[in-house]
Amino acid sequence: xxxxxxxxxxxxxxxxxxxxxxxxxxxxxxxxxxxxxxxxxxxxxxxxxxxxxxxxxxxxxxxxxxxxxxxxxxxxxxxxxxxxxxxxxxxxxxxxxxxxxxxxxxxxxxxxxxxxxxxxxxxxxxxxxxxxxxxxxxxxxxxxxxxxxxxxxxxxxxxxxxxxxxxxxxxxxxxxxxxxxxxxxxxxxx
Numbered sequence: 001x002x003x004x005x006x007x008x009x010x011x012x013x014x015x016x017x018x019x020x021x022x023x024x025x026x027x028x029x030x031x032x033x034x035x036x037x038x039x040x041x042x043x044x045x046x047x048x049x050x051x052x053x054x055x056x057x058x059x060x061x062x063x064x065x066x067x068x069x070x071x072x073x074x075x076x077x078x079x080x081x082x083x084x085x086x087x088x089x090x091x092x093x094x095x096x097x098x099x100x101x102x103x104x105x106x107x108x109x110x111x112x113x114x115x116x117x118x119x120x121x122x123x124x125x126x127x128x129x130x131x132x133x134x135x136x137x138x139x140x141x142x143x144x145x146x147x148x149x150x151x152x153x154x155x156x157x158x159x160x161x162x163x164x165x166x167x168x169x170x171x172x173x174x175x176x177x178x179x180x181x182x183x184x185x186x187x188x189x190x
Contacts, residue, residue, distance in 0.1 A: 077104050079180025083141035086152045086173045089183045094120055094136040094156075105183050107176060112185035116171075119188075123158065133161035139168075148177040153189065 079085050085105050092102035093116065106113070123134045139155040152175055157168045170189040175181050 077180075079105070079182065082143050082145060082150050082152050082175045082181045085175060085181040086141060086154070086183055087138075089173075090136070090138055090156075094123070097124075107182045107184040108178060110184065112174075112187075115188065116186040119156070130160075132164070135159045135161065145175075150175045150177075150181075 077088075089102055089105035092098050092105065097120070123136065126132075127134050135158070137157045137159070139157070142153045144151050144153075152173045154171060154173075155168050156171050157166065159166045171186055172189055173186040174184045176184055
């Protein structure tokens with residue numbers, strides 16, 4: 001026999017570490033089966049993180065719900081009582097002079113607002129003519145209803161900002177219950 005010739009080529013290297021060796025009879029995926037000893041801890045951490053995120057999300061949604069509820073209650077158009085509707089109408093129409101807001105309290109059709117419009121126009125022209133602000137307030141309301149119609153009476157009081165004059169007139173406002181009470185016109189009582 002002849003001596004073998006040395007083999008040239010890559011020098012064999014020791015095997016690299018590849019994690020723990022599988023434990024015979026051990027749980028599947030516990031060691032070496034694609035899992036690792038660190039996996040259960042990682043899953044537990046993700047579960048805790050997901051639960052915390054869920055609780056925070058629920059708290060945020062609850063906070064949004066409370067905010068929406070409070071906002072809705074604060075901005076709700078109150079048409080449940082005739083005197084409340086007349087009060088809100090007068091505030092929008094005579095004090096803030098906001099026709100769009102006042103329309104929320106007016107009849108859907110058929111109202112007569114000519115006399116209350118004349119009253120407001122008179123206030124505006126006197127403010128311009130005398131360079132003074134005129135504040136409008138009203139007294140307590142008297143409500144008389146008969147089914148779905150009614151009349152609300154009050155005294156409208158004009159006061160000049162320079163305290164030069166104060167004028168009070170009694171007014172009546174016709175109201176109807178049409179998906180909540182609404183003002184259908186106003187006129188002075190003579």
